């Protein structure tokens with residue numbers, strides 16, 4: 261029978277399946293960080309259990325770490341980081357701690373090390389684990405009880421999710437990014453549009469995307485409510501993985517390639533849900549509300565509740581506009597910003613930094629705007645510095661920071677003050693996400709850079725700039 | 730997980746769709762490494778103002794909803810972050826059950842693991858139950874996981890569906906890990922048949 265990419269990966273990982281019970285599926289790679297692991301380690305300890313496969317586990321410090329290069333001053337953050345530093349060796353798990361030179365955002369370092377690869381199952385106590393699906397892996401976020409379950413058994417009890425194909429139809433216009441594609445798609449299907457599904461992204465635009473761009477798309481699958489996002493691996497995938505620190509070498513590499521090339525959706529395979537997103541007329545996207553589905557083209561206006569007939573929808577819109585401090589019907593371009601954050605597991609990779617630096621080059625950050633760049637990992641930071649991107653940013657007035665999650669969720673000191681408004685390349689614009697009372701607008705790295713220079717949103721397609729890096 | 734069969738108690742209604750887990754338990758509390766004591770932080774930014782005073786307009790501050798055991802909310806409840814701290818906080822605040830037209834996947838799965846019962850009902854049903862709640866004097870309900878029924882104070886009953894496997898786990902307070910470890914032989918056999926090229930220990934670090 262014709263199979264989808266998801267079917268292939270799922271079926272390879274079923275350890276046991278009984279009618280009426282969730283399947284037991286095997287997990288090839290377990291990623292850990294300081295926030296969602298301490299109670300799981302403690303659970304193992306209380307039950308006297310071992311961690312089954314330390315060789316399939318890897319931990320990093322990302323959510324809490326300060327990015328100003330200074331020590332951790334928040335005592336609670338320090339306790340949590342110390343717990344990870346003590347738990348990992350106690351259970352044999354390799355840890356890429358702050359200062360190790362390889363640390364970074366968990367979803368950035370997995371691919372960077374070559375641990376993320378086609379056809380495997382990956383979990384992490386973090387919803388943006390969907391990022392790794394860009395390589396044709398089945399990768400999804402889990403809660404702390406499940407983290408403990410994977411630690412103890414290397415398996416998960418899972419109901420088989422439904423499949424969705426999201427086909428990006430048409431030709432991507434110049435100046436439109438992967439971030440615009442996925443924001444536009446979420447705007448189309450809504451933040452619950454993907455619930456219960458694993459999405460496979462297809463289409464010419466996807467095939468033309470680099471791995472960094474594909475990761476941006478898959479990263480935000482969870483913002484559409486989906487369990488995971490996947491893209492069939494191809495030569496772009498293989499070229500990215502070749503010679504990564506953990507990638508197979510020599511004959512093993514060749515054998516891996518043979519296997520990975522099979523990971524495709526057959527013609528005629530059926531998906532439970534089909535969605536088509538037309539990208540021909542896509543315009544740079546800016547979120548205006550308090551979830552990623554509340555998004556509009558930069559050329560448009562903020563919606564007006566008076567135009568909405570459905571009561572629930574109208575109330576939700578009114579609440580969002582009030583929180584965001586926006587006038588109904590105002591032009592998106594007239595929204596003025598206080599802060600710019602370029603970073604997060606959505607857009608902190610080398611290409612994202614190059615894209616933002618290209619726009620910034622030769623300009624200055626607008627008066628009164630505080631802008632920062634937070635690379636996704638230490639290797640990315642070093643790479644960017646070797647290309648001189650840090651100089652382009654700092655000369656323009658950006659702060660150039662150490663790697664981490666930073667203002668994506670503000671568990672470290674990088675937060676918005678109440679009422680402050682940011683243009684952010686991250687993935688969530690929920691109330692208070694970047695700091696209590698803070699107002700977040702999600703955009704691409706190019707759009708964030710352009711907003712930093714202008715002090716308000718602008719259509720990046722109207723600027724002329726040369727690619728750097 | 731503690732066994733749960735049924736609960737009778739007050740109902741609280743937060744009639745908003747897409748309530749995300751960043752609201753349920755804001756990030757500033759996620760640094761705690763304890764498994765308990767999360768209830769006091771539930772809906773912190775919505776419940777309390779900057780000075781720590783209750784916001785009178787937030788639903789959970791309605792005296793008619795005080796000490797509620799059942800939470801009703803709009804569709805796609807629990808979207809966003811995978812933080813299990815969200816069900817920990819809801820439980821810690823005193824709720825046994827959440828009723829909504831739909832739940833986000835990871836949130837639902839986290840609830841099942843900790844024995845917070847997520848009851849999904851068609852939107853009109855939830856709307857009718859919400860409308861029946863007396864927001865001035867409070868209303869009681871019984872949610873029975875064994876009988877799969879919700880009974881209002883007036884005796885009217887609504888049936889609901891629930892994953893049979895998870896229902897059994899919650900009714901009996903079963904330990905998921907122990908259940909899986911019964912299949913240790915199958916896991917070992919899988920590992921033998923599917924050697925992987927992944928070895929995180931082989932990376933120098």
Ligand code: SF4
Nearest residue numbers: 388604605665668669
């Ligand atoms: S960068 Fe943001 S979304 Fe990504 S793992 Fe860190 S906190 Fe989560």
